[in-house]
Amino acid sequence: MSQKNTSTIEKLGDALTVEKRSDGVAVVRMDVPGEAVNILRASFADDFGRAFTALSRDPSIKAVVFTSGKKSGFIAGADIEMLKAAKSEEEARKLSTTGQEAMDRIANFSVPVVAAIHGAALGGGLEVALACHARVASDDRKTKLGVPECMLGLLPGAGGTQRLPRLIAIETALDLLLTGKQLDAKRAKKAGLLDEVVPEAILLEVACKKALELAGKHEQRGKKLSGFDALKDRALTETGLGRKVVFEKGRKSLMEKTRGNYPAQERILDVVRIGLEKGMEAGLSAEARAFGELVVSPQAASLMSIFFAQNALKKDRGVGDPNVEPRTVHKVGMLGAGLMGGGIAYVTSQGGIPVRLKDRDDDGLARGLGHMRSLVSAKVLRKRITARDAEQELALVTGTLGYDGFRDCDVVIEAVFEDLALKHRVLADVEANCKPGVIFASNTSSLPITKIAAGAKKPENVIGMHYFSPVEKMPLLEIIVTKKTADEVTATCVELGKKQGKTVIVVNDGVGFYTSRILAPYMNEAAFILSEGVPIEAIDEAMLAFGFPIGPMALLDEVGIDVAEKVGHIMLAEFGDRLTAPAGFEKLIADGRKGRKNERGLYLYGDEKKQGKQGKKSKKKVVDASVYDVLGLTPNKTMSKDEIAQRCGLMFVNEAAHCYGEGILRSARDGDVGAIFGLGFPPFRGGPFRWIDSVGPREIVRRLEHYRDRMGNRFTPAPVLTAMAKEGATFHGERRIPPGMHPRPKQTEA
Numbered sequence: 047m048s049q050k051n052t053s054t055i056e057k058l059g060d061a062l063t064v065e066k067r068s069d070g071v072a073v074v075r076m077d078v079p080g081e082a083v084n085i086l087r088a089s090f091a092d093d094f095g096r097a098f099t100a101l102s103r104d105p106s107i108k109a110v111v112f113t114s115g116k117k118s119g120f121i122a123g124a125d126i127e128m129l130k131a132a133k134s135e136e137e138a139r140k141l142s143t144t145g146q147e148a149m150d151r152i153a154n155f156s157v158p159v160v161a162a163i164h165g166a167a168l169g170g171g172l173e174v175a176l177a178c179h180a181r182v183a184s185d186d187r188k189t190k191l192g193v194p195e196c197m198l199g200l201l202p203g204a205g206g207t208q209r210l211p212r213l214i215a216i217e218t219a220l221d222l223l224l225t226g227k228q229l230d231a232k233r234a235k236k237a238g239l240l241d242e243v244v245p246e247a248i249l250l251e252v253a254c255k256k257a258l259e260l261a262g263k264h265e266q267r268g269k270k271l272s273g274f275d276a277l278k279d280r281a282l283t284e285t286g287l288g289r290k291v292v293f294e295k296g297r298k299s300l301m302e303k304t305r306g307n308y309p310a311q312e313r314i315l316d317v318v319r320i321g322l323e324k325g326m327e328a329g330l331s332a333e334a335r336a337f338g339e340l341v342v343s344p345q346a347a348s349l350m351s352i353f354f355a356q357n358a359l360k361k362d363r364g365v366g367d368p369n370v371e372p373r374t375v376h377k378v379g380m381l382g383a384g385l386m387g388g389g390i391a392y393v394t395s396q397g398g399i400p401v402r403l404k405d406r407d408d409d410g411l412a413r414g415l416g417h418m419r420s421l422v423s424a425k426v427l428r429k430r431i432t433a434r435d436a437e438q439e440l441a442l443v444t445g446t447l448g449y450d451g452f453r454d455c456d457v458v459i460e461a462v463f464e465d466l467a468l469k470h471r472v473l474a475d476v477e478a479n480c481k482p483g484v485i486f487a488s489n490t491s492s493l494p495i496t497k498i499a500a501g502a503k504k505p506e507n508v509i510g511m512h513y514f515s516p517v518e519k520m521p522l523l524e525i526i527v528t529k530k531t532a533d534e535v536t537a538t539c540v541e542l543g544k545k546q547g548k549t550v551i552v553v554n555d556g557v558g559f560y561t562s563r564i565l566a567p568y569m570n571e572a573a574f575i576l577s578e579g580v581p582i583e584a585i586d587e588a589m590l591a592f593g594f595p596i597g598p599m600a601l602l603d604e605v606g607i608d609v610a611e612k613v614g615h616i617m618l619a620e621f622g623d624r625l626t627a628p629a630g631f632e633k634l635i636a637d638g639r640k641g642r643k644n645e646r647g648l649y650l651y652g653d654e655k656k657q658g659k660q661g662k663k664s665k666k667k668v669v670d671a672s673v674y675d676v677l678g679l680t681p682n683k684t685m686s687k688d689e690i691a692q693r694c695g696l697m698f699v700n701e702a703a704h705c706y707g708e709g710i711l712r713s714a715r716d717g718d719v720g721a722i723f724g725l726g727f728p729p730f731r732g733g734p735f736r737w738i739d740s741v742g743p744r745e746i747v748r749r750l751e752h753y754r755d756r757m758g759n760r761f762t763p764a765p766v767l768t769a770m771a772k773e774g775a776t777f778h779g780e781r782r783i784p785p786g787m788h789p790r791p792k793q794t795e796a
């Protein structure tokens with residue numbers, strides 16, 4: 047290791063260079079030009095073919111190390127644009143077989159090939175590493191390994207479904223393939239994905255040493271399992287009974303989660319099983335066929351559209367003028383230390399930004415800081431960070447009962463009670479106690495920002511930052527701007543949101559903004575269906591089957607029945623009769639039912655005695671049957687899942703269309719992202735606007751009019767939908783109607 051290596055460097059193609067060292071190791075570096083990270087393009091197989099052909103002809107080469115020429119990142123995966131461009135199953139299948147042949151070239155190479163991984167090795171990147179004879183990775187936090195193709199409605203198409211189960215335990219392999227989760231280097235080594243984990247500074251030298259050790263040894267590649275783990279894995283993969291148990295159990299669990307809406311995961315199970323039962327060649331053939339089918343599926347099209355939308359939003363500053371620069375945020379003030387305030391403080395600190403957290407009393411402040419500590423401690427327990435790292439993170443958040451420590455804050459976020467007078471008071475306090483020009487951001491979920499800003503000395507510095515609970519888990523941040531909000535303020539808050547790890551959309555001000563507004567009629571329609579006598583669990587089950595992660599009735603308990611009622615009154619006052627709730631729900635409030643927070647709602651909460659045998663056995667929520675007596679209902683009406691889903695789903699997307707037509711949204715893209723990441727609209731449907739496009743605006747209008755004629759004006763199609771139906775336009779196609787072309791008539795003051 048101490049001996050200096052001399053070398054020669056040769057360029058092979060646009061993306062690959064080969065450094066031939068004097069010790070006999072050829073270091074192949076990948077550096078895709080014009081890209082921040084390496085991606086696998088269509089030219090990848092040819093480049094690899096030329097490189098490995100040249101290496102095979104050089105008798106001085108004893109071993110090969112494959113690594114990245116980028117400062118950070120191994121290979122981030124395949125070029126999604128390339129996949130999107132595939133027009134047929136056959137074209138997509140050919141991409142898979144070409145990739146498989148390139149991986150086979152590595153796997154069957156005449157001398158050992160070792161992957162030296164620093165940064166992300168994802169999707170096709172991990173497949174390259176799997177084809178190598180060994181893998182060494184850096185211990186850097188940025189080093190992540192995984193196969194996230196299922197999140198795009200696809201499966202690994204370059205041998206990943208076959209090599210991964212042959213390298214690590216079958217249960218671990220299926221978990222990675224079916225969930226898309228990523229492992230850091232330490233966990234990847236424990237799973238058997240990596241041979242060694244070392245500091246980045248010595249990564250290349252250790253990889254070269256490993257490659258030379260393997261040279262001439264002809265070690266048999268296989269799983270690094272021992273003892274009971276090895277016996278268990280052999281029983282599960284090498285016997286018919288074992289495979290039956292693994293795959294039948296896996297399919298049952300999968301269907302409970304996906305309800306059959308995500309075909310990629312089902313195909314992953316199929317091709318892995320074929321490979322284990324019939325051999326590598328049959329498995330690769332099945333993988334290529336399935337890859338071809340999935341690439342051109344509507345689910346993949348929808349999921350890839352979300353991927354592109356997220357990437358576009360990463361570059362979006364939320365303003366029309368590209369010359370607007372965000373201010374640098376050195377410190378954030380946080381008013382209110384409840385679960386929301388504590389969560390916002392936590393995600394802000396994760397971006398490396400100091401936070402001053404204020405509450406009105408010691409108990410409230412202690413709860414907020416305690417919530418912070420519990421979140422950081424959980425990362426220590428999962429060995430994501432060290433105890434020292436934890437203390438450094440916690441030190442970024444300090445508490446106070448006054449405004450001391452707020453003078454140097456660049457942004458102050460409030461998460462106090464939903465009371466306009468209270469928000470006016472804290473806004474006045476911030477302007478009085480903070481530096482001139484401080485940005486005041488409200489975390490309100492329903493009050494218009496314009497009304498909050500009405501009490502400001504500088505309304506141009508007032509903005510909405512609507513987070514979703516729990517803040518540390520929910521990916522969306524909805525930023526709300528008024529007509530007076532300065533572009534610089536918007537850009538600053540968008541940048542802050544990105545540093546907090548959020549996917550950020552910017553919407554224009556209005557009651558309910560976008561997300562709360564489209565949720566209201568959806569929940570209302572579920573309540574109407576309940577009032578007709580359809581059981582609570584039947585309504586929730588229908589929307590789970592449609593693709594939502596939680597049913598509307600269960601969501602009502604989570605949000606809080608009292609909160610929903612308060613927001614409902616605000617919505618009714620603004621939007622009129624079409625947001626009228628069914629009669630009788632005020633009885634739930636009178637009965638003291640607030641939902642999960644006081645363990646009195648539509649479902650039972652608390653100990654197993656309350657849940658009864660049914661809840662204990664199924665682990666599912668159990669409806670509190672007494673709620674029907676409170677509402678004066680008999681839950682004996684049968685309604686098909688499709689009927690329930692159509693009524694609730696149409697109300698959701700129709701209100702989204704209202705928001706688009708009125709100019710609340712800047713684009714359909716933002717509306718799709720907001721609905722999916724904020725409210726759980728089914729990702730495989732692409733969002734409300736892509737769903738409208740896929741069904742067709744004319745058909746959506748026809749369905750709405752059908753229900754309007756049966757049930758009243760709440761189903762009246764949004765004007766923009768009617769216009770699109772007449773003109774043959776769509777939200778994402780070439781023929782579009784711009785947002786804001788159908789403003790809502792102004793309400794007369796009561």
